[in-house]
Amino acid sequence: MKILVLISNVPDTTTKVRFTGDNTSFDDAGVQWIINPWDELALTRAMELKEAGGVDKITVANVGEKTTEPTLRKALAVGADDAIRVDVPARDAYFVARQLAEVAKDYDLILAGIEASDYNGNAVGGMLAEMLDFNSVSAVSGISIDGDKFTVNREIDGGSQLLSITGPLVAIVQKGIAKEPRIPAMRGIMMARKKPLNVVAAVDAHEKTSYVNYELPAPKAACKMVDEENAKELITLLHEEAKVL
Amino acid sequence: MDFEFSEEQLMIQQAARDYAQRELIQDVLERDEKAVFPEKHIKNLAELGFMGMMVDPEYGGSGMDTVSYVLAMEEISKIDAATSVIMSINNSLVCFGLDKFGNDEQKKKYLTPLASGEIIGAFLLSEPEAGSDATHQHTTAEDKGDYYLLNGTKNWISNANSASTYIVMAQTHPEKKHRGINAFIIEKNTPGISLGPHEDKMGMRSSDTHSVMFSDVKVPKENRIGADGFGFKFAMMVLEAGRIGIASQALGIASGALERATAYAKERKAFGTELANHQAIAFKLADMAVKIENARNLCLKAAWLKDNNKPITVASAMAKQYAADMAMEVTTEAVQIHGGYGYVKEYHVERLMREAKLTQIYEGTSEIQKIVISRDVLKD
Known part of the structure; x- marks a missing residue:
């Protein structure tokens, strides 16, 4: 069994977001890049499945320029066996899925984070499954290998659902898939450079969206204190300013 | 560069x-x-x-x-x-x-x-009457032909109880003074070794510190490190490198205190605005940051010298003395910035201050480091 884990290279979740070029592009100056937290959990689950036996190889794949390689090497340090980088800047979900489809054909299980913490797109996993004609389950919070099938736990409204599904499968995973991401051991960090990181050329594809403009959320308004005796003022504020009454 | x-x-x-x-x-x-x-x-x-x-x-x-x-x-x-x-x-x-x-x-x-961390070790040099002055070891290691017989007491031994392997300095040839000292590898469960009570320390409280007593402890000849009489030189060279570790520890204590003080100053309000907007506090944070960066550079330079097999005696002494004294100053300021909250345990900075104090004392006090540094400054 071969597992492919999709890895998005995203800004650290504590990054102070800024835009440049008249708010048309994200300012990545001084940004620290990390593995998308959902992908990191997916990789952790892949490691657990391999340790339980029955998995021959874990590959990680990313669409991005050379600057994303430290993120892939961290995944190798955590324990992936090899890595693939499709050498082109990620444009939009369709473009990324199209590139990944070229390298993902030979895997039995593909684990994709439910979204990336930068654009929260929620799209690549589903698109990839469609392009490859693989089965696909979203909102997966548990997965195990059961002979030639997969047992998958899916979160549904008000509960969860247990599915048995044949491969090849794209499992779009969310929180709960693994307890917490693994910290790479030093031996893994040293070995990461010796593991294969294959750079493949991009295929011809066109993005379906373009970014027009970015906007930061409005700053939080200051808290207004109303005297406990003054219910009338509170009602006026709720009606005229907060507009909730 | x-x-x-x-x-x-x-x-x-x-x-x-x-x-x-x-x-x-x-x-x-x-x-x-x-x-x-x-x-x-x-x-x-x-x-x-x-x-x-x-x-x-x-x-x-x-x-x-x-x-x-x-x-x-x-x-x-x-x-x-x-x-x-x-x-x-x-x-x-x-x-x-x-x-x-x-x-x-x-x-x-x-x-x-x-x-591999399967077991941990301890380093036994300090004695009740020989802390900073390591030349006067009262613990004896008598050469009995096939083995050494150790007697004496070691003090302030970190990891004393949790360690399985000890490295112990003891005097074999008192007439040769410090040139008669040897270093030995001793398994803790060797008969004749006993521990004093757990020391109830001001800080670093979850590291276990005890005195260790040796009473007719037989140590195989093959457990001596290096040639006969190499022990003092061994201890000095090891401590020299060890100072980089404690200097980095002091650096970490201080930078941890700065992180906490910065977060607090951005959150806590006084006189209608956040503490960080009061210049008295902002300047304190600036001073702390500069000192920490100095210590970091000293630590990294000493580490770089060691990695490149260059002499580290002075560099590691400077790193340890500066970082330890700096950590004491910076953690004290972090408590000050926190005001009353800094004095209670929940906010961590009082613990960092207690921990900082020990970095000025163990593995060579700040005064000992200044002896090393001043000798180098004054040499012809």
Whole structure:
């Protein structure tokens, strides 16, 4: 069994977001890049499945320029066996899925984070499954290998659902898939450079969206204190300013 | 000149940060309060490779450089210096001493389990009457032909109870003074070794400190490190390298205090605005940051010299003296910025202040470091 884990290279979740070029592009100056937290959990689950036996190889794949390689090497340090980088800047979900489809054909299980913490797109996993004609389950919070099938736990409204599904499968995973991401051991960090990181050329594809403009959320308004005796003022504020009454 | 860290060094720094901020933080207050040894954390840190960072993988280590060690020590110490001292003693005194001066058999038998963190070690030099003055060792190691017979008491021994392997300095030829001292590898369960009570310390409370008594302890001849009379030189060279570990620990304590003080100053309001908007507080934070950066540069330079096999005596003494004294100043300011909250345990900075104090005392007091530095300044 071969597992492919999709890895998005995203800004650290504590990054102070800024835009440049008249708010048309994200300012990545001084940004620290990390593995998308959902992908990191997916990789952790892949490691657990391999340790339980029955998995021959874990590959990680990313669409991005050379600057994303430290993120892939961290995944190798955590324990992936090899890595693939499709050498082109990620444009939009369709473009990324199209590139990944070229390298993902030979895997039995593909684990994709439910979204990336930068654009929260929620799209690549589903698109990839469609392009490859693989089965696909979203909102997966548990997965195990059961002979030639997969047992998958899916979160549904008000509960969860247990599915048995044949491969090849794209499992779009969310929180709960693994307890917490693994910290790479030093031996893994040293070995990461010796593991294969294959750079493949991009295929011809066109993005379906373009970014027009970015906007930061409005700053939080200051808290207004109303005297406990003054219910009338509170009602006026709720009606005229907060507009909730 | 290159101030860039390698990708591996950054990954190790991040791994140490993740472990400290995710795991050590959980029970640090409770362990400090109850003086509980961090057994689970030491096991986890060993699995991640932090207990024998600079030892060759052939002997169970991680094969990293000293710069990585400084980065890791800073991150662990930001959260929990009691855990980082256990790590520091094992790495830079015990493993380094055996790696550098042990013979192949000693390395295979003792260094491998120590560097992999399967067991931990302790370094026994201080005595009731010989702390900073290591030339006067009262513990004796009588040469009995096939073995040495050890008698005496060692004081302030970190890891004394949790360690399985001791490195012990003792006097074999009193007439030769410090040139008669030997260093020995001794298994803790050897008959004749007993421990004094657990020391109830001001800080670093979850590291276990005891005195250790030797009463007619037989040590095989093959457990002596180096030639007869090498012990004092051994201890000095090991301590010289060890200072980089404690200097980095002091650096971490201080940078942990700055992080907490900065966060507090941005949040807490006084006179209608956040503390950080009062220049008196902002300037304190600026002073702290400059001092920390100075200490970091001294630590990294000493580490770089060691990694490049250059003399480190003065550089490591400067790093330790400056970083330790700086940590005391910076943690005191962090408590001051927190006001009354700084004086209660929940806010951590009082603990960091208690931990900082020890860095000025152990592995060579600040005064001893100044002796080393001034001798170099004054030499002809």
